[in-house]
Amino acid sequence: MSAHNIEIALAVAAVALLGLDAFVPTLKRDIIPKLSIGLVGLALLAMFFAKGDTPAYLASYYRIDSIAMFYKVFALVATLAALIIAREADPVIAHFTGTEGPSTRIAEFYILPLIVCVGLMWMASAQDLISVFVPLELVTVTFYVLVAFARRSAVSLEAGVKYLILGALSTGILVYGIAWIYGATGSMTFAGIAKAVGAASTSKSALIVGAALLLAGLGFKVAAAPFHVWVPDVYQGAPTPVTAFLSVGSKAGAFIVLTRAVQALTATGSQISGEVQTTLLWSGVITILFGSLAAITQTQIKRLLGYSSISHAGFILLALAAGDSARFGISSEGVVAFYLATYLPMTMLGFLLLAVLRSQGVAEELSQLQGLSKRSPGMAFALAVAFASLAGLPLTAGFIGKMLVFLAAVDKGWYGAVGLAVVGAAAGFYYYFRPILAAYSAGKPEDTALRWSLPAKATAAVLVLAIVTLGVYPKALQSALKQNIVLTSAGK
Amino acid sequence: MSLLEIIILLPLLGAALIGFGAPARLVGRSVALINLLLGGAALALLQQGKTLASSRVVLDTPKIAFSVGLDGLSAIMLLLTVLVTLAAIWQIIDKPAIYYTASLLISGGALGAFLSTDLFFMYGFHELALIPTLLMIAIHGHGDATTRRGIAWKITVYLGVGSLILLAGLAALVIYIGQGATFDLGYLTQAAANVKLPAATQGWIFFILLIGFGTLVSLFPMHSWAAPAYASAPTPVAMLHAGVLKKFGLYGLIKVALPLLPLGAKLEWVQNALLLMLVGNIIVIGLVTIHQDRLDTLLGNSSVMHMGYLFLGLAAGSQIALNGVVLLMFAHGISIALLFAICGKLRNQLGTLQFDKLGGLAANAPFLSLMFAFGAFASIGLPGLANFAGEVMVFVGTFDPSVGSLTSGLKNIHWATIFGLWGVVMSAVYMLRAYRKLFFGKPSSGLFMSDLVSSQRLPFVLLAVVLLVAGCYPGFLTGLIHGMFVTAAN
Numbered sequence: 001m002s003a004h005n006i007e008i009a010l011a012v013a014a015v016a017l018l019g020l021d022a023f024v025p026t027l028k029r030d031i032i033p034k035l036s037i038g039l040v041g042l043a044l045l046a047m048f049f050a051k052g053d054t055p056a057y058l059a060s061y062y063r064i065d066s067i068a069m070f071y072k073v074f075a076l077v078a079t080l081a082a083l084i085i086a087r088e089a090d091p092v093i094a095h096f097t098g099t100e101g102p103s104t105r106i107a108e109f110y111i112l113p114l115i116v117c118v119g120l121m122w123m124a125s126a127q128d129l130i131s132v133f134v135p136l137e138l139v140t141v142t143f144y145v146l147v148a149f150a151r152r153s154a155v156s157l158e159a160g161v162k163y164l165i166l167g168a169l170s171t172g173i174l175v176y177g178i179a180w181i182y183g184a185t186g187s188m189t190f191a192g193i194a195k196a197v198g199a200a201s202t203s204k205s206a207l208i209v210g211a212a213l214l215l216a217g218l219g220f221k222v223a224a225a226p227f228h229v230w231v232p233d234v235y236q237g238a239p240t241p242v243t244a245f246l247s248v249g250s251k252a253g254a255f256i257v258l259t260r261a262v263q264a265l266t267a268t269g270s271q272i273s274g275e276v277q278t279t280l281l282w283s284g285v286i287t288i289l290f291g292s293l294a295a296i297t298q299t300q301i302k303r304l305l306g307y308s309s310i311s312h313a314g315f316i317l318l319a320l321a322a323g324d325s326a327r328f329g330i331s332s333e334g335v336v337a338f339y340l341a342t343y344l345p346m347t348m349l350g351f352l353l354l355a356v357l358r359s360q361g362v363a364e365e366l367s368q369l370q371g372l373s374k375r376s377p378g379m380a381f382a383l384a385v386a387f388a389s390l391a392g393l394p395l396t397a398g399f400i401g402k403m404l405v406f407l408a409a410v411d412k413g414w415y416g417a418v419g420l421a422v423v424g425a426a427a428g429f430y431y432y433f434r435p436i437l438a439a440y441s442a443g444k445p446e447d448t449a450l451r452w453s454l455p456a457k458a459t460a461a462v463l464v465l466a467i468v469t470l471g472v473y474p475k476a477l478q479s480a481l482k483q484n485i486v487l488t489s490a491g492k
Numbered sequence: 493m494s495l496l497e498i499i500i501l502l503p504l505l506g507a508a509l510i511g512f513g514a515p516a517r518l519v520g521r522s523v524a525l526i527n528l529l530l531g532g533a534a535l536a537l538l539q540q541g542k543t544l545a546s547s548r549v550v551l552d553t554p555k556i557a558f559s560v561g562l563d564g565l566s567a568i569m570l571l572l573t574v575l576v577t578l579a580a581i582w583q584i585i586d587k588p589a590i591y592y593t594a595s596l597l598i599s600g601g602a603l604g605a606f607l608s609t610d611l612f613f614m615y616g617f618h619e620l621a622l623i624p625t626l627l628m629i630a631i632h633g634h635g636d637a638t639t640r641r642g643i644a645w646k647i648t649v650y651l652g653v654g655s656l657i658l659l660a661g662l663a664a665l666v667i668y669i670g671q672g673a674t675f676d677l678g679y680l681t682q683a684a685a686n687v688k689l690p691a692a693t694q695g696w697i698f699f700i701l702l703i704g705f706g707t708l709v710s711l712f713p714m715h716s717w718a719a720p721a722y723a724s725a726p727t728p729v730a731m732l733h734a735g736v737l738k739k740f741g742l743y744g745l746i747k748v749a750l751p752l753l754p755l756g757a758k759l760e761w762v763q764n765a766l767l768l769m770l771v772g773n774i775i776v777i778g779l780v781t782i783h784q785d786r787l788d789t790l791l792g793n794s795s796v797m798h799m800g801y802l803f804l805g806l807a808a809g810s811q812i813a814l815n816g817v818v819l820l821m822f823a824h825g826i827s828i829a830l831l832f833a834i835c836g837k838l839r840n841q842l843g844t845l846q847f848d849k850l851g852g853l854a855a856n857a858p859f860l861s862l863m864f865a866f867g868a869f870a871s872i873g874l875p876g877l878a879n880f881a882g883e884v885m886v887f888v889g890t891f892d893p894s895v896g897s898l899t900s901g902l903k904n905i906h907w908a909t910i911f912g913l914w915g916v917v918m919s920a921v922y923m924l925r926a927y928r929k930l931f932f933g934k935p936s937s938g939l940f941m942s943d944l945v946s947s948q949r950l951p952f953v954l955l956a957v958v959l960l961v962a963g964c965y966p967g968f969l970t971g972l973i974h975g976m977f978v979t980a981a982n
Contacts, residue, residue, distance in 0.1 A: 430645065
């Protein structure tokens, strides 16, 4: 079975589930969530047996290469985690969706993520700006629904409107950029663009306009400065599982496209590699600084994670800007992929804990975490691991990603940029440790013990294990994927 | 799994077990005892000429491996760590389990940092202490909540930023000496001889490492986190941090910076900057220490001040001075841990450490008084106790011909030594005064100090005996590092 069949099957399954929900009103409430999780799990399992060959009839705009395989697995893992978080957040979502009392049917909430997942998997293989655009829209439009899903919550609606308007605007900019690139290069495919950017007949100014618009449009999606302003509000307002999915899945999807676009625009002999590189570099540095410095004063944890997501995007942009580093034998796409692979478990773990806490009446405020270590030592420990890793503490996953970015940037001789990035990382020691300190502080005497469901506990254990394993034995990621894409540039 | 790996992982495993609800006291004490025995065994094997190194590759490009190894220097640090860990764990009485978890994490992190021979893990293990220290000072520390939170954040941010600077320096080593290929210290040390970086490049990398490692050792003027943090930290944390973990910065400079960047350390501007800073440690902090009116801040500051001697030996770089530095690192770790342990006992029972409220404690607590004498006299540098040998070697080492000829007058480093000698006088002033005010004179009214019960005496006796043995027979320790710094000196 080839990998593309899995995403086709998943799309069919999503539609079938929607039909099931619509036409079988007697269905028990938790059937669809379970089916949905089971299907994603099955798809994930199938990916490990899938062949990575591209069918000929798709070849002009769709290719399954090793990096595409990585992002397809990534999308499935992120979807699975988001669905598990959704199960934990179920009572809260139901509370905010029903017109009179809690809603009894919110099955779409578990089906729409499958559609996002299909979009992300397609994006991973897209070789053409049109075949990038369609799944990108599939993902974004589905997220419009998901972000505003808790329709009786004013903040969710506000987040939905903000995301809709800014998302539509960024799509417009992206399409305009695609048009300019096509006008300048005469090609829609990445391969064609890569060939044309070096040709003397290509107009440099048209290329620059096209590249700037393209980068701006994608910058919105990955939350790169100066297009990051929507992130904190949307992250805070959206239901927790959606925020988690948005910050991991949607970001990764945008980064795979950005990676391929940057590779095409800076192909050997390109007239604009310098401009693209400088733009990415400074956008990355400003993103890191903005994300980290603004996070310092946050007391709302979802918002804090929003700023954290901005700052992490900055580090990935820096890796993209730095390009391949022959000295360390690391490729830019490898570092981006690796960074995202470390970003997934720590971010998902953070949001999972928030969902579990919220379902037991603990709001997402720093002060509410006090006494957590007494109420549930396991949760407090998982929270400590997640935030320590987000801060980039050594021996956790977060450190390896940051270190590789620093090494690639130092190899380029960007000492100033690295210095500023270090300022951002240092600020992280403060704002990421605050939740940990709160969790281990003494609570109120009337605090009761907190419980968490077995799936949540098991997922948290897997994520903690993943964070520590990636931190002390990063080779595991390469071994697990059985492919050499992750770090070596030699295999390209 | 090799012996060294077990020594590193045992405390971490113990901490995890306690986290899962195992009886904290039992696990904590057994781990500390077993590690003392294993540490002794490792030392014995090393003396028989066995190599205990082992290595596991954890990443192929760039190559990172979990490599451990034991040489004389790391063996001395290992001995220091297991001794202080045992004494620190024994200080925990009727406290929540997090005391044990935090102590074991700090201890395991220190062991990992000292035994790793790969820069990645050397660096990584040291950072393990960051969160436990923050939590222990902020939540279980002494003093009022707002102040100790401020202190806890200060140490976290200082050490966090210091270690990021250090990371930059280590990255420079990997790039310029290792050509990006590896983080392995052994490989880098060999490569350094062939690569022959220009002195100017070596100079600035050394300086970055000096600032990075120096922050961790409270080198003046990056010292201000240390004294308040030690004063307000719970006793076992203060003992482990001041006694063991702080030495990692010096260990790193001796093990990484000096052999890899021999020319950088000798560069005039680097030397002068270092001398200026270390004189700051000795004189400025010495005067600050004399001014203290309570035991905990006095000990905290004195520990910062004594780092000045260690940096002086490092600046001299002669074989005898470096031997002295290693000896003094060990001696200082033991003596400060002993003093902080006594400080904890006094605070527990008396509730105050203010000198003007206390006095005459020796009448009812002769054992504690004797132990304090060991710690205080060692820290002044009284002959017969461990610190003396180290200090003498450092001071003498600065006049070694390899440092500079005296025929053309005194060099800057000799002036620094002369200032440093005044530090010994200052130590005597504040330590003896503290001893007199606490244990002799008019007994404090309403405050009664009973002596330790015999089961609690063991760790104190252990540390005091080590001070005495190392003071009378320092050859045991210097024998371990014999010949290690010959090349560094040339």
